[in-house]
Amino acid sequence: MKRSFQSTVYVIFVIVTFVALAKAFMVYENPFNIYENPLVWLALIGFVLVVVLKEVVNVYALKKATDLQNEKDGILPEAPNLWIKKLLVKWTRAKSVDQEEDIILDHNYDGIRELDNSLPPWWVYMFYATIIFAVVYLVRFEVLDGDSQIVEYDKAVAEAKREVNKYRATATDLITADNVTLLTDAKDLARGKAIFNLNCASCHLADGGGQIGPNLTDEYWILGGGIKNVFNTVHNGGRDGKGMIAWDKTLKAADIAKVASYVISLQGTTPANAKAPQGEKWVDPNAEAPKKAEEGAEEVKDTTKTE
Template identity: 80%
Template sequence: MKKYFQSTVYIIFVIVTFLALAKSFMVYENPFNVYENPLVWLALIAFVLVVVLKEMVNVIAINKATELQNEKLGIVPEESNAWIKKVLKSWTRSKDIDSEEEIILDHNYDGIQELDNTLPPWWVYLFYASIVFAVVYMVRFHVLDGDDQIVEYEKAVAEAKASLKKYKSTATDLITAESVTLLTDDKDLARGKAIFKLNCASCHIADGGGSIGPNLTDEFWILGGGIKNVFTTISNGGRDGKGMIAWNKTLKAADIQKVGSYVISLQGTTPANPKAPQGEKWVAE
């Protein structure tokens, strides 16, 4: 009964997980992106582990049944891991227990005797390799004055910065405070409104009138108005110690652009209970 129950649970798990993965592959735009869809990876890993473990259990059970059958019939199977023992013996040069009398030294300490074992070949080879490495290292870094770790790090950082600068200058889909533009499409503003209500309304009120945070519907801004300043404020956060948190670790740049554009669209609206103006009047250049 227990066996049938386990098999039923296994089959149900495999079918449900497979259907869930198939659904995620059809729905998600990037299902294998770990940061966007970590649950997909967890389900995939769990699915593979369960299948592999199930097959391992089956193989172990079959081998055990075969051993019991051979034991009942008096069949002695050949050792399947004999080659492993040969490799270990060649790489350790260890003596069998029956042959240890050949390498016993004439040292006896309260009944404890010492064996004259030879060093394992793998240890000797590693020792020789360390000597060769030390010589090469000395010549490379102390005789020929090669780049040390600090110089290599500084070069790598400089190359990375140059590559990043080149990428930013050519990427068309990269949104930064310098390249951000105001969105006016209804679909983009609807997305920005949804993000605003979920993350910002607790401090600014759903209509933007302000509560803990400032009023977003008037012409006064603490850190500057306009889409570039609003994008920077949302991304990097407000004033140290008393402003809002930085959202660049939570929201994507595209979503920050959308919510920033929605905030700009609140200008001139009439909230139910507007907060008194804060900051300075913003005049676009």
Template identity: 65%
Template sequence: MKKYIQSIVSFIFVFSMPFLLVEVTKAYNEPYNFLENPLVWVLILFFGLVVVFKEVLAVTAIKKAEKLQMEKDGVVPEKVDPWAAIKAIIQRWTNSKPIEQEGEIALDHNYDGIRELDNSLPPWWKYMFYASIVFAVVYLVRFEVLDGDNQIVEYEKAVAQAQAEINKFKKSSPDIIDLENVTLLTEASDLSRGKAVFNLNCASCHMADGGGSIGPNLTDENWILGGGIKNVFATVSNGGRDGKGMVAWKKILKPIDVQKVASYVLSLQGTTPAKAKAPQGEVWKEEAK
């Protein structure tokens, strides 16, 4: 009767514990954060320890029953090889002969007392060899006969698919600004924001009126890295010339702010700064579309 009671209690505990854990985890926003919710992990660990303890008892009971059965059958438990099953698997997959039976496969070849054994190939090696043949046939038919895509074509298709998904995402998210879809902003609110960003980050090198100081003059028609919204947007985002240009602002400014400051810079074209720096670069004219 005692065994039945223990089994019933064990079954109820193991059966109901997962439901309890589910209910507990549903009560927290981050149930698996140990620092905030240690109770969840205490219950999980307790449940795991109980299950492990139960399995250890079951294995111990099985071994004890097997030992009693062997003693009843007249088998000495100490003489039973616990690795017999594993050794049988190794023997089956290597097809090797025990040392006591090597005389059966010894060849007549004798080299200074060293004799050669006529061992057969292990089954695992033969199966792998057969599998490689099957793979080679499938590969030959797939890529040579049926003209399947090679690695380069697969890569190009994957890149094209990824680009298509990126373009689809950009269309569904109009707030994402990059070099492909950036446009010149002319609204007063956008230029006002661009001016604020310019005064905070750019005026120290280009002067507040864009006349230039450490950086070039932004009011003339000459550009070092090209004019127009796309070129200015790219220059602000990626920085100037290596080693002697401005830093890349894309890690500091949001793309929308880069667009606004680039639009503000272009709005300075034709103005008259107090101390204009000499032109640098080449005169840039936008190509007719």
């Protein structure tokens, strides 16, 4: 009764799972895409496991029945793991206890006798392998002047840096301190404000006036102002040992750009309890260049009028 019930459940499971998988293959556009349809893969793996386990159980039951029948017929089974014993004897050349008289030596010290056992083949082959390795190593690194581990490491690091730089040059969505730009869109600044209030306000206050951290509304900066410097400070952290932590492991680069832009937007505001200025007054060199060029043009114009 129990066996028939198990067989019935097995047959029902196989039919239902097979129909479900066939339906999924017909309905889904990419049924084998594990990210889009993980349940298909779970059902397929479960189906295969059940079928395989069922066959394993059948084979084991058949073997067990054969062993019982052989036992009734008086047929003795072969010693288990016989091939392992043969392999060990072949690779160790060990002599059994009843064969030790053939290899015993004449040495006798206080009743202790010595056996003339040969070296195990596995040990001999490993010894030969070390000799071959030593010869190859000597030729490669001493005769042919091959790269040492340090040189290989430096080359690998240089190659990795080239790949990273190549990726940065072609990736349009990768934001770094070199290509970050000031964001002025209202949605970006709103997102930056939300990030600031969640992560930065505890040290700089919600209005940016500063508490543990410095005042972010004045013209003085410890690590430089401007969007590139602020992005770099948020990304990599402040001064060693006493500055803020690096946020690159917590925030995405796009969010760092937004919160940095929001911090820049706080410039010129007047917090109620603003902290005293820290650092040096920041002057944007990119803003000074056009200003100097404009002043130079005005001087040339004045000179022309004088002449």
